[in-house]
Amino acid sequence: MIGRRLLVVAACLVVASPALTQTGQLEVSDAWARATPAKAENGVAYLTIWTPTPDRLVSVSSPVAKTAELHTMEMAGMVMKMRPRSGRRAPPALRRSAEGGSDCVVSSRPLSSSVAC
Amino acid sequence: MRRFVPAAVLLGGLLIIGAGAFLVLSLHETPRGAAGTLLASAIGGPFRLVDQNGKTVTDADLKGKWSLVYFGYTHCPDACPTALNDIAIALDELGPQRSAVRPVFVTVDPERDTPAVLKSYVTAFDAPILALSGTPEEIAQAAKGYRVYYAKHPEAGGDYSMDHSSVIYVMDPEGRFTASFTQENSPEEIAERLKKLLS
Numbered sequence: 001m002i003g004r005r006l007l008v009v010a011a012c013l014v015v016a017s018p019a020l021t022q023t024g025q026l027e028v029s030d031a032w033a034r035a036t037p038a039k040a041e042n043g044v045a046y047l048t049i050w051t052p053t054p055d056r057l058v059s060v061s062s063p064v065a066k067t068a069e070l071h072t073m074e075m076a077g078m079v080m081k082m083r084p085r086s087g088r089r090a091p092p093a094l095r096r097s098a099e100g101g102s103d104c105v106v107s108s109r110p111l112s113s114s115v116a117c
Numbered sequence: 118m119r120r121f122v123p124a125a126v127l128l129g130g131l132l133i134i135g136a137g138a139f140l141v142l143s144l145h146e147t148p149r150g151a152a153g154t155l156l157a158s159a160i161g162g163p164f165r166l167v168d169q170n171g172k173t174v175t176d177a178d179l180k181g182k183w184s185l186v187y188f189g190y191t192h193c194p195d196a197c198p199t200a201l202n203d204i205a206i207a208l209d210e211l212g213p214q215r216s217a218v219r220p221v222f223v224t225v226d227p228e229r230d231t232p233a234v235l236k237s238y239v240t241a242f243d244a245p246i247l248a249l250s251g252t253p254e255e256i257a258q259a260a261k262g263y264r265v266y267y268a269k270h271p272e273a274g275g276d277y278s279m280d281h282s283s284v285i286y287v288m289d290p291e292g293r294f295t296a297s298f299t300q301e302n303s304p305e306e307i308a309e310r311l312k313k314l315l316s
Contacts, residue, residue, distance in 0.1 A: 037198050037241035044194035073195055075283070078299055079266055080196040082278040 025052045044073070160286060160294035162262030166223065166249040169236035174249055176262075176292055183218045183295075183315065184288040188265045188281055190226035191238045196283040196300065197222075203304040204285065205244040210308035214315050220246045225267035225281045227256050287314065 027050040036043035043065070049057065062068040070085045161176065168174045179186075185204050189197030201222060208215040222239060224230035227250050230238075235248035251259070260267055267281040285298040285307070295314060298307050 034195055034198065035202065036194070037201075037238060039191075039237040039241055040194070040198065041192050042194040071278075075196075075300065078282050078284050079280055080193070080283045081270070081280045082194075083270070084272050 026050070026055075160262070160264055161288060161292055164251075164255065164259035164262060166251040166255055166259060167232055169232050169239060169248040169250075171232050174247065179219070179221065179288060180292050181290055183290060183311070184221050184286075184292075185218060186221045186223065186263065186286040186288060187284070188223045188225050188260060188263065188267065189283070190224050190279050190281070191230050191234055192226065193279065193281075196281075199300065200283060200285055201239075201242045201244070201246065203298075203302075203307060204246075205242045206304035207307035207311060208244050210305065211311060211315070214312065217315055218311060220244050221249065222246050223249045223256070223259055223263075225256060225260060225265070226269075226279050227251055227253055287311070289314075 029048050029050065031045065031047035033043065033045035057070065060068045060070055072083045072085050074081045074083070163176050165173065165175050187197075187200050187204070189200065191197070201220070204220045208218060208220070211218065222235070224235060230250050232248075232250050235250055239246040239248045249259075250256070259265075263286060265282045265284070267279055269277050270280055271277045283300060285302075286294060287296040287298070287310075289295045296310060298310075302310075
């Protein structure tokens with residue numbers, strides 16, 4: 001449950017209603033977006049990409065956000081760190097491209113917030 | 118004399134490990150009694166900041182109520198809204214006792230988080246959050262008091278993110294550090310703990 005007045009902007013380009021979306025040989029799973037406060041500039045969403053062969057995620061975009069960027073999120077001890085990430089190489093053979101689920105995409109307003117990795 | 122050196126090193130090492138374990142454990146458990154007194158004086162301290170309405174707020178103004186103090190920034194997409202949401206949910210679970218607890222959000226990004234920005238941001242949460250900003254020096258002093266680490270991390274295009282400690286500090290009505298929560302604690306756990314502290 002989220003605070004009653006928290007307007008959830010679930011504006012994620014990959015809010016796939018089925019838990020798993022399959023396009024050809026590429027699989028995207030576990031896509032979810034953090035509830036974004038109505039007035040926040042940034043939002044975040046996470047997803048896992050599975051590829052049968054070595055591949056590379058070259059860019060991300062969202063129709064609902066001004067910009068979408070790939071970042072990693074890391075909680076080092078009690079310190080939260082966010083780092084830009086470009087061209088994440090997906091390991092072969094259906095292994096998680098976002099190990100530990102720590103990659104994500106952050107994007108900025110207006111239009112709303114968002115997304116992914 | 119030389120044979121005492123290894124023993125001294127060992128003893129020193131044990132003391133350091135012991136002190137470290139004490140600090141780590143104390144951060145997760147309510148420190149009471151002598152140990153608590155030590156930590157209570159180690160976290161908190163004087164500050165002078167400005168709230169979302171432009172009013173000056175000092176550490177003295179926090180007294181009289183329990184405070185849940187969290188340092189973050191509004192461009193933070195994950196840890197900060199999660200912490201503030203967790204606080205809002207925990208307060209809901211407190212029922213009538215919620216009025217005894219004041220959530221406090223202190224920005225570590227005063228450059229972007231002006232009082233006006235903070236005001237707009239905290240209205241999204243179902244909790245009466247006291248949102249504090251200040252000059253970089255004032256924020257630094259407050260963060261130092263609460264042992265909060267933060268650092269600006271520049272990104273392309275002039276943008277930046279902030280690395281920051283993500284901890285909810287529980288301060289008692291006298292302004293003494295009492296307990297802390299991290300992202301590992303669920304809102305239910307936070308509420309449960311607060312109920313005990315308030316009773």
